[in-house]
Amino acid sequence: MTDPRTALVTGAARGIGAATALRLAADGLRVAVLDLREEDCAATVDAVRAAGGEAIAVGADVGDTDAAAAAVARVVDELGAPTVLVNNAGILRDNLLFKMTETDWDSVMSVHLRGAFLMSREVQKHQVAAGWGRIVNLSSTSALGNRGQANYAAAKAGLQGFTKALAFELGRFGITTNAVAPGFIATDMIRQTAERLHLTYEQFVEGVAKDIPVGRVGQPEDIANAVSFFCSEAAGFVNGQVLYVAGGPKA
Numbered sequence: 194m195t196d197p198r199t200a201l202v203t204g205a206a207r208g209i210g211a212a213t214a215l216r217l218a219a220d221g222l223r224v225a226v227l228d229l230r231e232e233d234c235a236a237t238v239d240a241v242r243a244a245g246g247e248a249i250a251v252g253a254d255v256g257d258t259d260a261a262a263a264a265v266a267r268v269v270d271e272l273g274a275p276t277v278l279v280n281n282a283g284i285l286r287d288n289l290l291f292k293m294t295e296t297d298w299d300s301v302m303s304v305h306l307r308g309a310f311l312m313s314r315e316v317q318k319h320q321v322a323a324g325w326g327r328i329v330n331l332s333s334t335s336a337l338g339n340r341g342q343a344n345y346a347a348a349k350a351g352l353q354g355f356t357k358a359l360a361f362e363l364g365r366f367g368i369t370t371n372a373v374a375p376g377f378i379a380t381d382m383i384r385q386t387a388e389r390l391h392l393t394y395e396q397f398v399e400g401v402a403k404d405i406p407v408g409r410v411g412q413p414e415d416i417a418n419a420v421s422f423f424c425s426e427a428a429g430f431v432n433g434q435v436l437y438v439a440g441g442p443k444a
């Protein structure tokens with residue numbers, strides 16, 4: 194094993210990605226903190242460094258072919274070849290079908306599906322060369338269907354198929370691919386949903402928590418813990434799985 198390993202976490206300026214970057218750094222990995230704007234990654238990078246870890250900030254749109262390639266090349270140069278990839282970057286463009294625009298559809302597909310594809314295609318070269326790798330894709334309970342989220346549900350279900358296809362293709366190279374499907378996690382993304390439903394953030398969270406078996410909404414760290422497991426040495430025989438982390442069972 195090359196020690197320490199390098200992880201690349203997309204959409205890591207805030208929310209689940211930031212918590213995951215911090216957690217992987219605590220697990221002993223160097224972490225590339227990637228988000229749309231390099232300057233937005235500073236808080237996560239500072240938090241990793243303050244905790245004694247090593248991190249760099251990388252600005253890139255994961256849905257852009259050249260930007261994705263350049264981002265991975267920078268990580269190789271400045272931190273080491275990435276063998277752990279967490280495809281976490283995400284956006285919402287919620288609307289009921291009859292009001293959903295082509296732009297709403299295409300932008301969600303570009304970040305979630307095209308972004309995970311481009312980043313995985315770049316990173317797998319380094320994983321294959323190392324004979325070891327971990328890819329974790331962020332799906333969602335919305336993959337099971339959700340009103341107002343035809344685009345997002347399709348993308349998150351698509352990521353589950355993508356995960357299983359990579360598990361078949363890359364397993365022989367020592368690379369595992371798994372997905373974490375979060376339920377309701379308290380992040381800025383949820384604020385957008387509360388606004389769409391004309392609720393305050395607090396009203397929304399309180400209402401949702403009542404219907405979650407563990408009686409609370411999730412925190413970004415709940416997801417980071419699951420990602421950490423999939424990225425660990427110990428998870429080498431776990432491949433192509435979708436783990437719902439939602440405070441209760443999901444189909």
Ligand code: NAD
Nearest residue numbers: 204208209228229254255281282283333375377378380382
């Ligand atoms: P968030 O909105 O707080 O953070 C997402 C990050 O992704 C932002 O920093 C954003 O700038 C970045 N990003 C967006 N487009 C990008 C692009 N093209 N290239 C690079 N970075 C980009 O969201 P979050 O709640 O932390 O969600 C993280 C992931 O988890 C997403 O994939 C989301 O769909 C998924 N998820 C979240 C929840 C939830 O309840 N919060 C539930 C299920 C799944």
